[in-house]
Amino acid sequence: MKKITVVIGGGPAGISAAVYLKRFSRDVTMVEQNMMLGGQVIIPHKIENYLGFPEGIGGFDLASMLQKQVTDLNIPLVYQTCKSITKNKEGFSVLLENNEVLTADFVIFAVGTKDRLLSIPGEAEFMGKGLSTCATCDAPFFKNKTIAVIGGGDTSLTETMYLSTYASKIHLFHRRDSFRGFSSLAEKIKNNPKIQIHYSCIPVAIKGNEVVNTFAYRDLKTDKEHTLTVDGIFKFTGYIPDASLCEGLVDLDSQDFILTNSQKETRTSGLYAVGDVSSKELRQIITAMNDGAVAANHIHHTIITGS
Numbered sequence: 539m540k541k542i543t544v545v546i547g548g549g550p551a552g553i554s555a556a557v558y559l560k561r562f563s564r565d566v567t568m569v570e571q572n573m574m575l576g577g578q579v580i581i582p583h584k585i586e587n588y589l590g591f592p593e594g595i596g597g598f599d600l601a602s603m604l605q606k607q608v609t610d611l612n613i614p615l616v617y618q619t620c621k622s623i624t625k626n627k628e629g630f631s632v633l634l635e636n637n638e639v640l641t642a643d644f645v646i647f648a649v650g651t652k653d654r655l656l657s658i659p660g661e662a663e664f665m666g667k668g669l670s671t672c673a674t675c676d677a678p679f680f681k682n683k684t685i686a687v688i689g690g691g692d693t694s695l696t697e698t699m700y701l702s703t704y705a706s707k708i709h710l711f712h713r714r715d716s717f718r719g720f721s722s723l724a725e726k727i728k729n730n731p732k733i734q735i736h737y738s739c740i741p742v743a744i745k746g747n748e749v750v751n752t753f754a755y756r757d758l759k760t761d762k763e764h765t766l767t768v769d770g771i772f773k774f775t776g777y778i779p780d781a782s783l784c785e786g787l788v789d790l791d792s793q794d795f796i797l798t799n800s801q802k803e804t805r806t807s808g809l810y811a812v813g814d815v816s817s818k819e820l821r822q823i824i825t826a827m828n829d830g831a832v833a834a835n836h837i838h839h840t841i842i843t844g845s
């Protein structure tokens with residue numbers, strides 16, 4: 539009998555799983571809520587550590603190539619938000635927003651992560667009105683302007699370098715006194731005359747009228763609050779997992795990422811978690827793709843051996 543796999547999430551992990559399953563001649567359907575595949579790959583202006591592109595590649599360009607690979611392989615793609623996953627005697631039921639139910643023998647959960655909120659006044663109000671999480675999308679609006687950037691991770695450092703090709707002045711705020719992100723980029727940032735680093739400072743509020751005009755922050759060393767006049771603010775403060783669709787079916791680690799075995803299977807037989815939503819050491823495009831391939835291979839062998 540035909541065995542069906544539903545892949546939920548169209549980032550690198552989900553795409554890799556679907557492509558591998560298709561190439562194993564397995565029945566696979568992808569579910570993605572956005573109109574374009576790629577997940578967070580779309581966001582960075584340039585990805586320099588994905589192999590095969592020695593000059594780096596734009597996130598949007600890579601996402602477009604991944605999307606083409608899925609459509610060229612005729613992998614069925616349903617553009618819907620998944621509302622629930624339930625396990626029954628026959629397998630799994632995946633309920634979509636349009637009330638369609640996909641039945642599956644295997645589910646690969648590849649939803650990635652969502653933006654971590656700062657939970658400060660003005661964050662929700664000014665999102666898209668001078669507050670941005672996407673330099674590729676919004677950098678050109680800040681040509682010759684003064685901006686603040688929040689965060690000290692890989693994304694923040696990569697995107698700050700890119701933003702410095704547009705903005706005349708960047709105030710980079712990090713809550714500690716050493717960066718978490720790529721040390722090679724940290725050196726370039728320290729030597730970039732357009733960028734002023736504010737270590738040990740935490741965001742307090744985002745203010746403005748129609749659009750952002752002020753960033754308020756607290757200097758942790760002096761415990762004093764300050765305000766800065768800015769034309770815009772970019773927030774790169776990381777991502778958090780959302781495993782709520784798998785509630786009751788999976789175990790989570792202390793940070794709410796889904797625990798799996800080495801085949802990326804969760805504690806529920808037939809349910810796999812791959813990519814950034816799964817508990818792991820290194821969250822990169824290359825490790826997400828590895829996860830998808832490993833899960834697909836395990837499903838293929840489970841079907842072959844009937845175990």
Ligand code: NAP
Binds near residue numbers: 654
């Ligand atoms: P991240 O590594 O979680 O860094 C988030 C940054 O925001 C950290 O510096 C953190 O400070 C800061 N932060 C978090 N909450 C904050 C708050 N409330 N107020 C102020 N600052 C706050 O996130 P990311 O840089 O987006 O990276 C996510 C994952 O993607 C990582 O695994 C990263 O390696 C990967 N990534 C890879 C590439 C690539 O390979 N090309 C590019 C980008 C990202 P602390 O440092 O004090 O925690």
